[in-house]
Structure formats: C-alpha cells, structure tokens
Amino acid sequence: NVQSGTRKAVQETPSQALSDALVKVAEKRDRKAFAFLFEYFAPKIRRFGVKQFGNDAQAMELVQDTMTSVWRKAHLYHHDKGA
Numbered sequence: 001n002v003q004s005g006t007r008k009a010v011q012e013t014p015s016q017a018l019s020d021a022l023v024k025v026a027e028k029r030d031r032k033a034f035a036f037l038f039e040y041f042a043p044k045i046r047r048f049g050v051k052q053f054g055n056d057a058q059a060m061e062l063v064q065d066t067m068t069s070v071w072r073k074a075h076l077y078h079h080d081k082g083a
Contacts (some may be wrong), residue, residue, distance in 0.1 A: 019079060021064040038067055
C-alpha cells in the first residue's frame, strides 16, 4: 500500500509528469515510470469499475486489463502527437 502522503502527491500529479512517464514507458520500457502511472491511474480506474460493475472483483479485473494494455501498447504512443 502507498502511504497517504505519497498517495496525495500522486493524486496531484501534473499532466506533464504523466506524459513524461508515458514517454519513458513507451521508449525505454521503464518499470519505475510504469509504476508511477499505475499508482496514479489504478485507483481512478478501480472507482470507475466499481461504479460500472457494482463489485470490486470486476473493477480490479478492469484495472489489470487496462494497465496491461498500457504496458503492451505503450510503444504506439507518440508524444509529439499526444496519442
């Protein structure tokens, strides 16, 4: 688990830091950068999943599937195009 101080800092992450992390994952398969993205997005995806599916198990499956896709398809990201 992430400590609350770290969690708060991650929640307030500016979009530039997220973009930089995605570039690192895309270009270098940087695991620390991916962990940073995971810590930021996983709780948001989970909350969305719980609202959509009504249970935590399916929400966590959504988190896993989504973040796995990010890792596998990161090489398709072109930071100059923003996509």
